Amino acid sequence: MTTSLQVRDVPDDVSRVLKARAARAGKSLSEYVLGELVEMARRPTLADVLDELESRPVTRLDVSAADMIRAGRDERDRTIAEALDRADRPAGAPTANGDDVP
Incomplete structure (x- = not known):
């Protein structure tokens, strides 16, 4: 199942950069941004990494x-x-x- 996502109030300079990157990649803006969101969601945040480290036993x-x-x-x-x-x-x-x- 997929979900639609709408992003409002994207600054003009950010929009221009994303459109240029999408064009260089041969993708639509929507395809490009979706790919970037998927990659971002797959990478753990610093908080995720720190939580994982804190849950591990201490080794002396x-x-x-x-x-x-x-x-x-x-x-x-x-x-x-x-x-x-x-x-x-x-x-x-x-x-x-x-x-x-x-």
Whole structure:
């Protein structure tokens, strides 16, 4: 089921912008505005998002965010260093940790 909606007192400058956007999209003004309303209704508002977050249980971690970030960065740095080590050594040469992997 659908409902008709009428919007009154649309400022002239807003009407001009919407008509131009509809024309660029190859749509009637009504089709264009309906599409915009559908998209707007599908996006949650800030209040909706905050309500959702408040309804979730609080999770306590045993490690601080700073420690998790540091661990992630350390792992990233190790991965990069290993990749550079593999790229810099001749084929068949042992890695810095003694592995003989090509």
